[in-house]
Amino acid sequence: MAVQGQRFMTKTQHYRKVTKPLLERKRRARMNLYLDELKDLIVDTMDAQGEQVSKLEKADILELTVNYLKAQQQQRVANPQSPPAIQVNLDKFRAGYTQAAYEVSHIFSTVPGLDLKFGTHLMKQLGHQLKDMKQEEDYSEMAEEPVNLSDQKRSKSKEEDIPHGEDVWRPW
Template identity: 55%
Template sequence: MILPSRTTSPTHGAFHPPTHAHPDEEPVSRTYQYRKVMKPMLERKRRARINRCLDELKDLMVTALQAEGENVSKLEKADILELTVRHLHSLKRRGQLVLKPEMSYAERFRAGFAQCATEVSQFITSATVAANAMQRQGPVDPQAGARLLQHLSNCIRRLEAPVQPPVVQPTVVQPQPIAPSGVARPTPVLPQAPQTQRTLERGLKRLAEEPIDVEMLDTKRVYPPSPPHSPASETDSAQSMWRPW
């Protein structure tokens, strides 16, 4: 049986592709195209950052665990994160997780002032002892050195307790017997203080224990010549003095 041939109508049977887009379809925006291109690139960069940080964290954890006696060589990403969390928890239990701030300006000033005061005390004490051993006047007057060390001691006491108001503590003077070859000075009694203030106290005691040779100081002391006395100078000074009447 021969079927009749099927004829295709040129208007109904043939497929013709559309020559233009659908009128309801919106055109693709440039923002969508940019996101479509950049999203894979940003994802690769994000993964690269994660892997780099995990590698650095792995090196840090391996070093920390080896210091604690554990030997870890191969770690996966999940192992690195888990060991990091465990290590941070152990530091938190030991109280070592809090970061210690750097030394403030006030603390650095106090440390520098204390060091300078210690150097001054050592210099004055050693210079006074050496001068008395050689029976000559030292580069620093002993009484002025004692007052300077007392002043530095008071300053350090105020710096150690900046919140509390400064309390002026009376100085107890203990008279000492006069030595045959010199004069002994009173020793100021200071309260208990830190290491720097104790160093200043030792310097004050050393200065107090070292006698001053009065005869030697009198022979070495140079007095400026007194100006000649004249009645004309008295008249000029009397005229130059201002009086309210």
């Protein structure tokens, strides 16, 4: 039974009085957390550029972030020829793969007693994988670039010049 003069709170009253302020406090805490992270990133970037920052207000943090993102966007628009990070990583991977295949080939050619048949099979497999990576790159480039009929004729004539037989890939 309720104490005289007190009454029970409805769900709506409870929400307005207790839950809503708690949710709002959590929302503000989350915003402040990410603003602090942005501030740390901005301060580190500005320090790297030789600029010293003593205090940044929330509006300053947001303004500097927007300016930085706009500059990055303009840089991408001005430099569309620069390869994307994925392509750079793919090129590094391919170069490492080729170097590793070369070293495997070198070991098979210099260490006595290794099975020549196995070495030949391994080098074929490595070569096929590299060839597949190259073809995937060519297909992705073809999808991005407009098709030129004279280029297609040239590539067909090059394919006809390649003798069909066992492909043995050598890194040298």
